[in-house]
Amino acid sequence: MRGFGFAEHGGLERLQFVDVPEPAPGRGEVRLRLRAAAFNRLDRFTLAGIPGVPVERPHVLGSDGAGVVDRWGEGVSDPPLGTRVLLNPGLWDGTCDACRAGREALCRNYRIVGEHTQGTATALAVVPRRNVHPIPPQLSFEEAAAVPLVFQTAWRALKTIGEVGPGDRVAIVGAGGGVPTAAVQVAKLLGAKVAVVSRSAGKFARSRALGADEVLRFDEEHPLDRALWEWSEKRGVDVVFDSVGAPTLPRSLRAVARGGRVVVIGATAGPLVEVDLRTLFWRQASIRGSTMASAGEFAEVLGHLSAGRLRPVVDSVVPFERAADALARFDAPDLFGKVVVSIPESARGPA
Ligand SMILES: [Zn+2]
DSSP states (O other), X not given: OEEEEESSOSSGGGEEEEEOOOOOOOTTEEEEEEEEEEOOHHHHHHHHOOTTOOOOSSEEOOSEXXXXXXXXXXXXXXXXXXXXXXXXXXXXXXXXXXXXXXXXXXXXXXXXXXXXSOOSSBSEEEEEGXXXXXXXXXXXXXXXXXXXXHHHHHHIIIIIISOOOTTOEEEEEOSSSHHHXXXXXXXXXXXXXXXXXXXXXXXXXXXHXXXXXXXXXXXXXXXXXXXXXXXXXXXXXXXXXXXXXXXXXXXXXXXXXXXXXXXXXXXXXXXXXXXXXXXXXXXXXXXXXXXXXXXHHHHHHXXXXXXXXXXXXXXXXXXXXXXXXXXXXXXXXXXXXXXXXXXXXXXXSOO
């Protein structure tokens, strides 16, 4: 079957259609016939090659996917074939101490579909039965594919790791990516006062439409911490949600109140930072890492999605034949939300 990904690591010029075998579902697994996939920044890192993460090549990219149940593996008897489902790209072993305690995000063998395994930008995908969930009827396949990775990331990072509660002041660094557009909604749902801080004012109206109480621009002359200091009436903010990394994290730390938290879920603009430890101890602040989510957290996201309290944000839907455009779109200054790829029936044919 045809998949979209790469045979050799590198930049966008390495992207190509590849031919991979049709996967067969094993015991406890389900095979999906995919109708839509969505990319994340993670796919760009997987393409480039992540140190210590060997991938099978040719490699199919894509962590997010939605489609219909196509075949059951041994021991599986539901959901009925043809059911519209989305897949949770988080893979855990279910047997280690963390998994047995319901803390699957801390599984010692945690993996992600499309990073550690073949991805969703193809016709068929196999995942454990516990990783497929019915799509709420009001959502299209494209909208469903825009949900799994970013919403579970934002949910765990803000609720569990950031301990965001009603009345907290929360700052989301960055406006347009899939994770920030999910994080604004999650923070509001948790009862926080939310400011989006961005270098570009171009997306402010759309951030407000998602629920942001304030949108703040920063630059070298008016840095992020000063903007947030003013917004918080010189108290500092309770939680900063930072997925940018090197250019913003030192300022994010300076923006927190006493006891505040900086939650790091990615480092899209660079992973190495210098931290002023005096700020850390005097404010009794903390920098906390978070990634993906546990099964229970994912279920909470789906509950809010079904009830319409969380809404997928789709930047654009790109046909499968132009999947390379979807990965290039992450560099576009007007990106807002998820880039989704529609998967045609013909993807099942040879490359
Ligand atoms: Zn485990």
